[in-house]
Amino acid sequence: MEQPSRLAGTVRPGGRTARVRAAVLDATQDELVERGFHGLTMDQVAAKAGVGKTTVYRRWKSTTGLVADLMNELANQSSPHADTGDVEADLRANALAVLEALNDGRLGATFQAVIAAATCDEQASQALRAFYLRRIEEWATVVDLAVKRGELPAGTDGPEVIRAISAPLYYRLVVTREPVDHAVAEASVARTLAAARAGAFVTSHG
């Protein structure tokens, strides 16, 4: 009579349920690579995953639910920050990691799909924000260490520096739709570092 208070798939997270989830999310990524978010359908995902489409609708509700869950899955795979003892090398490592992710067929397609889904779905939007805030926080550490070593001015805003590294890459990928290559990544590192050394990332207020 009463609806279960928890979502389907959370009470018995054992073997079959986990296998189904893995198969569905995997099929979702395949479909995103082939057709993009706009061409993603619950039917096709179910077929490719070898799963009943009833199950997909029951557990994920909609295509935006699929990509949001996919993003949450990726968020759990941590990417630890570099620590070479040199800010420039650390920031370059970050830029190259982002570059590689964006140019990877599967990951790049997934990011673009979630970005597209987030423009009109709150669940996907939250998944996206959570993913990046976590990554930014993790990598901001390299800036704090650089400040401690005296490489950057005291009060330099770590998360903002990390955002500044990524921003030009994503801007080209998703807004101006220009190629995102090694040179773009290097330039971003050089410019961000120049600004940081000049104190442009120091939080002004007390």
Added chain:
Amino acid sequence: MEQPSRLAGTVRPGGRTARVRAAVLDATQDELVERGFHGLTMDQVAAKAGVGKTTVYRRWKSTTGLVADLMNELANQSSPHADTGDVEADLRANALAVLEALNDGRLGATFQAVIAAATCDEQASQALRAFYLRRIEEWATVVDLAVKRGELPAGTDGPEVIRAISAPLYYRLVVTREPVDHAVAEASVARTLAAARAGAFVTSHG
């Protein structure tokens, strides 16, 4: 027997055809504000525009065609660059113009829709690229003038400076989904300018 070599609506661009196009693009923007690109349907657009749905399908083919045409329409509305005689003021004017556009209900929704459409449609992708390359080129002039006045190092890459101003705003809007406010715009100007003055935007090769 033979298909007309031009698209429908291009042979008689007179009164009715123009009225239909205006009504359809207007309805498209309304729908984008309300439902986002993912919720955009040809049917709804036709209904809201007070136009037969056959007409919408014939002239625009698909929802991505609608947003691509909308973007091309916006591209024709030029936004001339500022010229205050001071780079910082000029770049700030640019940042504030972008900020205002992104936070405007209709324009902001339209940009996000075209960005979403471009992730899986070549036509929308090209419309987006054309729009921004034109704007970037237009505003790059303020950097060239600044170089002539001696405010920035010779060889500073104008288009890259303009991209650097916008990138953090779009990055927050569309990737990390954080608020885009006045402070973000100001910070972007300050950081870009610091890097530019340090020569980080000088094209290195001969």
Added chain:
DNA sequence: CCCCTAATGGGACGAGAGTTCCGTTAAGAT
């Protein structure tokens, strides 16, 4: 002013997405 035809619009049609019902399977507790 009249004619030609580009362009529009209504309605019927087929395909595919999304929903519901109910029988079947297997996780996990005893």
Added chain:
DNA sequence: ATCTTAACGGAACTCTCGTCCCATTAGGGG
């Protein structure tokens, strides 16, 4: 090992989207 029931899967159904056909309307040249 057995039992309970969470979770899955097949199949029928509905509804909306996208396409097609043909009658009607209105540019724009003569």
